[in-house]
Structure formats: structure tokens, C-alpha cells
Amino acid sequence: MNLKELAAHLGLSQTTVSRALNGYPEVAEATRKRVADAAEQHNYRPNTRAKGLATGRAMAVGHVIPTSTRHEMVNPIFGDFISGAGETYARNGYDMVLSMVEDGDQARVYRELKAKGTVDGLILHGPATAEPRIGLLRELGLPFCVHGRSTDERAPYSWVDVNNKSAFERATELLADLGHRRIALLNGLEAMDFARRRRAGFEAAMSARALPTLAELMRSQEMTETYGFESASEMLALPDPPTAFLVSSMIVAIGVRRAVEELGLSLGTDVSVITHDDDLSYLRNGGEVPLFTATRSSVREAGRIAAQLLLDQIASPGGPLRTRLLEAPLVHGTSTGPAPRATAGAKAAE
Amino acid sequence: MNLKELAAHLGLSQTTVSRALNGYPEVAEATRKRVADAAEQHNYRPNTRAKGLATGRAMAVGHVIPTSTRHEMVNPIFGDFISGAGETYARNGYDMVLSMVEDGDQARVYRELKAKGTVDGLILHGPATAEPRIGLLRELGLPFCVHGRSTDERAPYSWVDVNNKSAFERATELLADLGHRRIALLNGLEAMDFARRRRAGFEAAMSARALPTLAELMRSQEMTETYGFESASEMLALPDPPTAFLVSSMIVAIGVRRAVEELGLSLGTDVSVITHDDDLSYLRNGGEVPLFTATRSSVREAGRIAAQLLLDQIASPGGPLRTRLLEAPLVHGTSTGPAPRATAGAKAAE
DNA sequence: GTCAGCCCCCAAAGCGCTTTGGATGCGGCG
DNA sequence: CGCCGCATCCAAAGCGCTTTGGGGGCTGAC
Numbered sequence: 001m002n003l004k005e006l007a008a009h010l011g012l013s014q015t016t017v018s019r020a021l022n023g024y025p026e027v028a029e030a031t032r033k034r035v036a037d038a039a040e041q042h043n044y045r046p047n048t049r050a051k052g053l054a055t056g057r058a059m060a061v062g063h064v065i066p067t068s069t070r071h072e073m074v075n076p077i078f079g080d081f082i083s084g085a086g087e088t089y090a091r092n093g094y095d096m097v098l099s100m101v102e103d104g105d106q107a108r109v110y111r112e113l114k115a116k117g118t119v120d121g122l123i124l125h126g127p128a129t130a131e132p133r134i135g136l137l138r139e140l141g142l143p144f145c146v147h148g149r150s151t152d153e154r155a156p157y158s159w160v161d162v163n164n165k166s167a168f169e170r171a172t173e174l175l176a177d178l179g180h181r182r183i184a185l186l187n188g189l190e191a192m193d194f195a196r197r198r199r200a201g202f203e204a205a206m207s208a209r210a211l212p213t214l215a216e217l218m219r220s221q222e223m224t225e226t227y228g229f230e231s232a233s234e235m236l237a238l239p240d241p242p243t244a245f246l247v248s249s250m251i252v253a254i255g256v257r258r259a260v261e262e263l264g265l266s267l268g269t270d271v272s273v274i275t276h277d278d279d280l281s282y283l284r285n286g287g288e289v290p291l292f293t294a295t296r297s298s299v300r301e302a303g304r305i306a307a308q309l310l311l312d313q314i315a316s317p318g319g320p321l322r323t324r325l326l327e328a329p330l331v332h333g334t335s336t337g338p339a340p341r342a343t344a345g346a347k348a349a350e
Numbered sequence: 351m352n353l354k355e356l357a358a359h360l361g362l363s364q365t366t367v368s369r370a371l372n373g374y375p376e377v378a379e380a381t382r383k384r385v386a387d388a389a390e391q392h393n394y395r396p397n398t399r400a401k402g403l404a405t406g407r408a409m410a411v412g413h414v415i416p417t418s419t420r421h422e423m424v425n426p427i428f429g430d431f432i433s434g435a436g437e438t439y440a441r442n443g444y445d446m447v448l449s450m451v452e453d454g455d456q457a458r459v460y461r462e463l464k465a466k467g468t469v470d471g472l473i474l475h476g477p478a479t480a481e482p483r484i485g486l487l488r489e490l491g492l493p494f495c496v497h498g499r500s501t502d503e504r505a506p507y508s509w510v511d512v513n514n515k516s517a518f519e520r521a522t523e524l525l526a527d528l529g530h531r532r533i534a535l536l537n538g539l540e541a542m543d544f545a546r547r548r549r550a551g552f553e554a555a556m557s558a559r560a561l562p563t564l565a566e567l568m569r570s571q572e573m574t575e576t577y578g579f580e581s582a583s584e585m586l587a588l589p590d591p592p593t594a595f596l597v598s599s600m601i602v603a604i605g606v607r608r609a610v611e612e613l614g615l616s617l618g619t620d621v622s623v624i625t626h627d628d629d630l631s632y633l634r635n636g637g638e639v640p641l642f643t644a645t646r647s648s649v650r651e652a653g654r655i656a657a658q659l660l661l662d663q664i665a666s667p668g669g670p671l672r673t674r675l676l677e678a679p680l681v682h683g684t685s686t687g688p689a690p691r692a693t694a695g696a697k698a699a700e
Numbered sequence: 701g702t703c704a705g706c707c708c709c710c711a712a713a714g715c716g717c718t719t720t721g722g723a724t725g726c727g728g729c730g
Numbered sequence: 731c732g733c734c735g736c737a738t739c740c741a742a743a744g745c746g747c748t749t750t751g752g753g754g755g756c757t758g759a760c
Contacts, residue, residue: 001465043465046466047403047467048468049399049400049402050403052399053399053400058399065433067437073632074429074430074630074632074650076426076429076630076632079428080424082424083415083417086417086449086450087417087450089450090449095447096448096449097445097447098432098448099436099440099446100436100440111393115351115393115395116395117398118398118445224632224633224634225633225634226636226637230637251632258607261611280424280426281422281423282424282573282601283426283574283601284574287580
């Protein structure tokens with residue numbers, strides 16, 4: 001059933017039917033009601049493409065997901081973020097289109113989305129410290145909102161981000177307050193902006209307490225369980241091992257836990273761990289009492305907000321570029337405790 | 351830059367330019383070259399909506415992701431599946447549109463996608479044993495391919511699935527061969543078809559060996575770490591605890607591992623675990639030697655295949671409905687070993 | 701020299717919708 | 731009574747593309 005047929009069926013013109021359904025004032029209430037009922041009954045929905053052609057709006061927003069071939073990892077937070085964003089889109093009648101793109105091809109895909117008119121705006125994922133995509137999108141004139149920030153970018157742009165620096169600063173302070181002096185940092189890839197900010201927070205807190213940030217206790221890699229396991233195993237085997245770990249994601253923390261337990265050590269007693277927790281729906285941090293002490297921030301909520309900022313921007317093109325900084329409160333779990341008097345290494349050798 | 355402008359620029363008609371770009375024969379090679387060059391130079395891309403309107407094809411396929419509000423979990427395999435499917439779409443010039451939909455609303459969304467003409471086909475996720483969506487899609491005349499199967503569905507339909515039954519059958523046999531007699535099954539929600547098939551495989555192997563399938567050693571819930579931890583903790587505290595666990599996902603297995611280690615038991619010695627491993631990019635099963643013995647099947651590969659079957663179906667509407675059954679080979683890790691002579695419970699009490 | 705037959709190319713219709721610019725009919729005001 | 735203005739509705743253009751249904755012009759055969 002299309003507009004023409006519906007109009008014929010009602011004995012009205014397409015114009016009137018269209019106006020009735022779109023809430024224009026120049027149609028009598030009785031007529032509008034009659035039209036609405038008929039539309040409902042015949043399950044009429046205006047064809048998206050035709051409507052888009054006529055209005056010039058796609059009623060869709062794009063997410064470009066990088067999938068490097070080297071390490072073909074899909075970001076685990078992706079599902080939850082998308083899910084949050086999707087809620088917002090659905091509520092506003094927008095579609096969400098996804099493109100999986102190899103790292104190098106991103107620019108090409110952005111240009112293409114613009115030229116083909118597929119979307120009205122974009123969410124930009126995984127910004128690096130220096131992020132050329134931001135300039136490109138601005139140049140293309142496509143509204144966008146960044147999930148995260150890009151330190152090197154000077155001009156304003158819309159973003160939603162967790163306050164990674166303050167989160168990791170507070171986490172480090174907590175560990176220091178517990179008496180830990182040798183604290184390891186298992187960070188994400190440092191090309192990513194968030195990882196840089198986390199390290200900054202860590203270093204700020206450490207130097208404020210006059211604690212050393214040792215190269216052998218700092219790593220940054222892609223956040224996998226294996227990374228956590230191997231790093232922790234190696235570090236705990238050092239002559240002077242760390243007594244605490246600050247970790248960038250739950251998955252990495254799980255690897256750390258495995259290493260700790262495999263050494264016969266106990267989490268929260270011999271070794272303390274604080275992780276960032278994206279509050280992923282399929283990887284909850286324990287039940288009532290959190291398993292890991294963590295800086296927690298729902299990435300799903302971030303998705304909801306980013307989508308909303310983008311839709312607002314699309315709705316009022318000239319408007320101000322809004323941003324949103326989310327705090328990540330420290331939730332206390334069982335993985336932290338006072339620094340042991342003997343070093344963990346000594347304990348392990350008992 | 352649109353067709354009209356490009357044609358004017360070239361001093362040709364829109365018809366000729368369109369034909370040149372779409373590879374129709376009635377245009378001279380020299381002209382075609384000239385057109386292609388100009389298009390390239392001006393970065394011309396036909397407007398998707400206009401093209402779609404004219405051809406009646408959306409060049410897009412939909413994925414409807416259920417997000418129940420009760421347990422607001424996003425399936426963790428979702429990201430990898432989508433990523434695989436996305437590769438196929440990209441290679442074929444298709445867009446992928448995602449809808450996050452609350453469980454009850456699925457039928458409405460399918461109808462809407464059809465009526466609005468947003469997509470040319472759909473991938474159906476998470477089929478239940480009795481799956482009304484299949485009938486609905488068939489009735490709507492939208493091509494679709496199911497990721498998984500639906501036992502109760504009699505009429506043919508296109509699907510891609512792992513051979514869950516044989517995988518769990520072989521896994522159970524391995525445990526039995528190792529001397530395990532009390533084997534626990536931590537399954538996914540039994541409304542899901544895959545969970546039913548896995549149980550069937552488990553039970554078939556158990557009864558073939560004349561081993562008992564005990565109600566207190568079988569659970570089926572949503573696959574979270576907590577579920578694995580709590581189930582394993584409780585079962586291992588039974589007077590006559592299991593010596594082996596057959597588990598439905600890596601995440602659940604991680605919870606089981608935590609329970610085992612927290613009891614001071616050792617994985618692969620005191621307690622054996624076999625899990626299904628979807629080969630998720632962000633949750634690899636260890637490095638060289640797998641951590642868990644597992645039935646492994648890449649869900650990303652499944653995504654690639656499902657997308658291809660769907661595109662084939664869209665390309666040749668009358669064609670046969672293809673299906674694909676993927677085997678999940680058993681990979682041997684460190685989490686399995688001979689059944690201990692003393693029961694695990696006795697060992698824990700040492 | 702003619703004319704059929706090809707090659708190339710073009711004008712215009714049409715996809716399903718929105719929107720501009722009227723048309724029609726009615727009551728109310730002067 | 732005549733005219734204005736308002737409330738309703740409609741015809742048609744246009745969004746950017748594909749595709750149908752023609753033609754011109756050139757070649758080669760007769």
C-alpha cells in the first residue's frame with residue numbers, strides 16, 4: 001500500500017493524505033482522523049527512500065566500526081554502546097546503519113556515506129590522540145559526535161566521554177592510601193586517546209604521592225584476557241613485584257586474576273586490583289558486592305547520550321556543539337585491600 | 351555532484367552517463383572511460399535513495415537485535431557476528447541497518463521494515479525452539495537467513511548453524527573417556543534452540559555410556575560469569591560433587607574457573623571443564639595452547655556465511671533456500687584431565 | 701545512390717513522497 | 731448584495747536516479 005493507493009481508497013488527493021499524516025494544519029480534524037484510521041488499518045508506512053528523496057533527509061545515522069586486519073579485534077564495548085544508541089534512534093524514528101571498515105579505508109567510507117547521502121550524521125568511535133577523521137567530517141559537513149575525545153584537536157566538536165583521567169587518578173589514590181607503593185598499570189593501546197588520559201591520571205596521582213612510575217610496571221596493549229594474564233604473570237615474577245594493578249578493562253582484569261590465583265596468591269590480600277568497568281551487560285562485575293574494585297561507567301548510557309547529542313545537532317544545524325563528560329565513580333569490591341607487609345613475591349615463594 | 355550536473359559537465363545525457371557507470375553495453379568504450387574518469391575526479395556517487403527508488407531495491411539488509419528489558423543483556427557474540435556479516439555486505443555494496451528492539455516488538459518492527467522498504471532482507475538472530483518470526487517473515491515475503499535453527503519449524507528456510515548436538519556429544523564423550531561420571535551441564539536458556547540441541551547432545555552421549563544425567567547437575571540460564579561462578583560453587587559444595595563441567599560459553603567458563611580456584615582446586619586436575627568457544631575476537635581462548643578444552647566455532651565466520659546466503663537469496667528470489675551446518679571441532683586445552691580418584695569434594699576437604 | 705542495420709546517444713516517464721501555488725466553497729462583514 | 735478571508739482540499743513540480751522507446755548518423759551491401 002502506497003500513498004497513491006491510500007489516497008485513491010479514501011477519495012482524497014495525495015497532498016491531503018500526506019498532510020494529514022504529517023500533522024500539517026491545513027486539513028480538517030475529521031479528515032485527519034479518517035486518514036489516520038485508514039492508514040492504520042492498511043498498515044501504511046511511507047517508503048523511506050521516497051520520503052528521503054523528497055525531504056533530503058536520510059533519517060539514518062551511521063556508525064563506522066574499525067576492524068583492523070592486523071589484530072582483527074572487535075571492540076567488546078561496541079555491542080553495549082550500539083544498544084544504548086539504538087534505543088535513542090528508535091525512539092526518534094531514526095535508523096542506524098553500520099559499516100565495518102578496515103582501518104585505512106575510513107576516510108573513503110566517510111566520503112562515500114556523504115556522497116551517497118546514506119546518513120544524516122555519524123558517531124565516531126575510538127578516537128586517537130591525533131584524529132584526522134574529525135577534520136575530515138567537519139570538512140564534509142556531516143554532523144557527528146565522538147565517543148571519546150581527541151587531545152590534539154583544537155577546534156570544538158561534539159563528544160561524550162568518561163572522565164578517564166580523574167577516574168584513574170582516584171583509583172591510584174585509593175591504592176596509595178591502602179599502602180601500595182609498587183603499582184602496575186595495564187593500559188589500553190596508547191594511540192587511543194582514552195589510554196593517554198588514563199595514564200595521565202595514574203601518573204598525576206603517583207607523583208603527587210611521590211611514588212615512582214616504573215617502566216617495567218607499565219604496559220599498553222590491546223585489552224585481552226591473555227594480555228592481562230601474561231603481563232601480571234611476568235610482573236609478579238619480578239624480584240620486586242607490584243602489590244597492586246590498575247587495569248583498563250574487566251577482560252584484562254580477569255586475566256590478571258588468573259595469573260594471581262595461579263601463583264597461589266589471593267586477590268585483595270596479596271595483590272590488589274582496580275579495573276575500569278564499562279558495565280557491559282554480559283560481563284557484570286559480580287553480583288551484590290562487586291568482584292573487582294572498579295571505576296564504573298556505563299558505556300550503554302554513553303551510547304544513549306551520544307546518539308541524543310547527534311540527533312540534536314542534526315535537528316538544529318547551526319546550533320552549539322554540545323559535549324558531555326561522564327564521571328566514573330569508584331565502586332568498592334573484594335579485589336582491593338591493604339598492601340601486604342611482606343612483598344607479594346616473598347609470599348609466593350613461601 | 352549529482353547525475354544531472356555530471357552529465358551537463360560532460361556534455362552527455364543523464365541516460366548515457368548512468369549507463370556508462372553501470373556497465374551497460376550500449377555506450378562506446380571511449381565514452382565510458384571519459385565518464386568514469388570524470389566521475390572519479392568529482393567523487394561522484396549515485397544517491398542511494400534515488401537509486402533505490404528507481405530500482406526498487408534498498409541495497410541494505412537488516413539485523414534486528416532483541417533487547418529484553420527484563421534482563422537487558424546484549425548478546426556478547428553479537429559484535430563478532432555483525433563484524434563477519436559486515437565484511438560480506440561491504441564487499442557486495444550493501445549497507446547494514448540495525449534495529450534494537452524490545453522483545454515483544456519484534457513483529458511490529460519486521461512489518462515496518464517491510465512496509466517502509468528499508469531493507470531487502472533480514473538476518474534473524476537468536477531463534478527459539480518455536481519461532482513465530484520465521485512464519486511472519488515468510489508471510490511478509492522478505493528474504494531472510496537465520497543464525498541458528500528452529501526445531502519446531504517444519505517448512506524449509508535458510509539458516510547457518512553450528513552442529514551443537516554433535517559438538518556437545520563429542521565433548522561429553524571425551525569427558526566420559528577421561529573417566530568422569532558425574533558431569534554437570536551449564537547450558538544457556540532453554541527457550542533458545544541451540545541450548546536444546548546442546549542438551550540433546552549431552553544426554554545422548556551420557557545415556558550411550560549409561561551415565562546418569564542428574565537434575566541437580568543441569569542448569570540453563572543466561573550466560574554470564576556470575577552464573578558460572580555461582581552454579582559451580584554450589585555444585586562443588588554438594589555431598590557428591592561433579593568432577594567435570596560442560597559449559598555453554600567462555601564467559602560462563604570463566605566463572606566456573608573462578609569457583610574452582612576459589613575452592614583451592616585445580617582446573618584440569620581436580621575439576622575438568624569443556625566449554626563452547628565462539629572464538630570471539632576479544633576473548634580468545636588463551637594463546638598457543640588453549641586455556642579451555644573447547645568446542646570451537648567462529649561466530650564471525652558464521653556471520654560471513656549467513657550474510658552470503660542472504661545476499662544470494664536476494665539476488666535470485668526464486669532460488670533454493672540454502673543452509674549451512676558448521677562443525678565445531680574439539681580443541682584440547684589445559685582444563686581437562688583424567689577424573690580424580692578421590693572425588694573433588696573430598697579433595698577440597700583435605 | 702539508397703537503404704537496411706548498427707552504434708551511440710537522448711528525451712521523457714516513472715519510482716513514492718513532499719511541497720508549492722493555487723482552486724473551491726463557505727460564512728461574515730460592510 | 732458583494733467581496734474578503736478562511737478553511738479545505740487538489741494538481742503538479744521536483745527530489746536523483748533507472749529505463750523504455752526512440753532516433754540520428756555512419757557503414758556496408760546492393
